[in-house]
Amino acid sequence: MLAKAKAHGIDGDLLGWMTDWTVDRRQRVVLNGVESEWVKVTSSVVQGSVLGPVLFLLYINCIDAAVGAHDREIMISKFADDTKIGREIHDPKDAASLQTALKNLIQWCTDWGMELHPDKCVIIHFGKNNPGHDYFIGPNKLTAVDGARDLGVYISKDVDWTEHVNRIAKKAHVVLSQLRRATTLRDSETFTTLYRVYVRPLLEAAAPVWNPMKRESLNTRKKVQRCATS
Secondary structure, eight states, X not given: OHHHHHHTTOOHHHHHHHHHHHSSEEEOOEETTEEOOOEEEOSSOOTTOSHHHHHHHHHXXXXXXXXXXXXXXXXXEEETTEEEEEOOOSSHHHHHHHHXXXXXXXXXXXXXXXXXXXXXXXXXXXXXXXXXXXXXXXTEEOEEXXXXXXXXXEEETTOOOHHHHHHHHHHHHHHHHHHHHHOSOOOHHHXXXXXXXXXXXXXXXXXHHHOOOSHHHHHHHHHHHHHHHO
């Protein structure tokens, strides 16, 4: 990680400070007052720190070049430790290119001391004419799913946001029920504040991405508001 930071132009006192911050660290676990032995932290960054995410982004910045070096059509999207790889598939050659990108990703992880968890990875075949080829991470076949939750938004293979709206509406109804059970003072000002803090964010998170176009989805969201005001 420090070598990568230096490759990005970080040097001098700043690199020395980062080095002092990352080396010779120890950690232990405390549960119900019982303490484990101290162990040295020889990899990764300090979780919960401000500098940790910055160093992690520096660490994985070169993954794009490693994964898609053989094919300019390979699409890579990264957000923190969440990485997505995709490609338009028209024939078996395109599918082989995507599989090569996955192999490159595995090799990158091996070279830089990281590990992929195949059980946490899935594949979505977008498009009606998608041939739906199989893809693998090592010996493990990736599970093909109709949709998956990505950064809080449920994306289906037909890019229909109905399921996402249904999910957030269901969660909002659960939160509303919890608020009713947990509060005794329900005047308009108090409950409106609670609604804005705990319910409304559920209905509006990442809304520019999944802005509902179907009347049934709009009605689903309205039912939550009616339930809150009834």
